[in-house]
Amino acid sequence: MDLPFSENYQLSDEFLRPTGYHKAKSSVKFDAAATLPGYPNIHLADTTHAASFIEKALCARDLENISSQLWVLTTQSSANINPLHRQKIKGREIVITEDPRLHLVWSYTRIFIQPLPRYLLSHAFWEVYLLHDNSPLGKRRDAVHKAAMGFLRTYHHLIQHESDFSIAQRDDHRLIPKEVTWQAFCQFMQKVSEIQDHEVSGRYHYGEIRLSRLNRYAPLLLHSRYYEQIHGQYAEYFARFYGPMLFVFAVMTTILSSMQVAMAVDQVASHRWSELWPFFRWFSVLGLFSTLVVAAFFVVVWLWMFTDEWMFAFRVRFAKKNAVEDVK
Structure with missing residues (x-):
């Protein structure tokens, strides 16, 4: 395992190397005052608590567990x-999250992004926690290392221009520490951009994921009612059903009204306006037929979009499998 950046280009030197880290087999011992960069309440001397915190901050267990099925939910590309700046063009609000499960998960006009922790910008942290044979992370070291590599690589895609960098450092985002400069960030990212899929965890073989799809497939893949509940009240939850319900109601109302007009014309006994009866009858039939055509059109369009997404997913999956076999 290699470090994704050199010590010369690290963006944080706040992590204090513990005693004994130079020796591969010896245990590391932190000073009682040493804390995790960016988290002064996390004392490194309490190795169990610190290791648990770091693992929870970097590993998205739900997505890792279903990483082999994520191709069903999103484009099979880490890029x-x-x-x-493209997130802004698409009208998405950048919402800060500290939950790795939500990193790069988007919902309609929002996308959740986890800020870049200060400790991941430290060369010493990577040496001690993610590379040392006797890492405080223990058996979880390799898994956390891959998750950290994948998470770090996402910032190569998120910040490609100085305008992206400016957005990341806005006071309402703070995705990157304020003291980091654009030039220093570019130098830091030189090797990060070269990280390959086999070096990262399964979740980071993919990029952005739509929350609505995660919630839809959660009962099947995660055996849970939903992946993430973002509706705070019942009104917000049921509001998404109003459109389809009104559409069905309008279709049924139009159909029933057309049928009623057609039947009423046949039952009229008076001969007044008899020359208009055929028009009324055929107009009601035309309205009934048009309503059915429109309803069928929307159903067909939905089925076509659904089928097209699955066909695209299969094509990409087979292409990636063939590419891997060709390399072998």
Whole structure:
């Protein structure tokens, strides 16, 4: 395992190397005052708590567990990540999250992004926690290392221009520490951009993921009612059903009204306006037929979009498998 950046280009030197880290087999011992960069309440001397915190901050267990099925939910490419300026163009609000499960998960006009932790910008942190044979992370070291590599690589895609960098450092985002400069960030990212899929965890073989799809497939893949509940009230939850319900109601109302008109014309006994009866009858039939055609059109369009997405997913999956076999 290699470090994704050199010590000369590290963006943080706040992590204090513990005693004994030079020796591969010896245990590392932190000073009682040493804390995790960016988290003064996390004392490194309490190795169990610190290791648990770091693992939870970097590993998205739900997505890792279903990483082999994520091709069903999103484009099978780790580069499927829009830079921050493109997120703005798409009308998405950048919402800060500290939950790795939500990193790069988007919902309609929002995308959740986890800020870059200060400790991941430290060369010493990578040496001690993610590379040392006797890492405080223990058996989880390799898994956390791959998750950290994948997470770090996402910022190569998120920040590709100086405008992206400016967005990331806005006071309402703070995705990157304020003291980091654009030039220093570019130098830091030189080797990060070369990270390959086999070096990262399964979740980071993919980029952005739509929350609505995660929630839809959660009962099947995660055996849970939903992946993430973002509706705070019942009204917000049921609001998404209003459109389809009104559409069905309008279709049924139009059909029933057309049928009622057709039947009423046949039952009229008076001969007044008899020359208009055929018009009324055929107009009601035309309205009924048009309503059915429109309803069928929307159903067909939905089925076509659904089928097209699955066909695209299969094509990409087979292409990636063939590419791997060709390399072998």
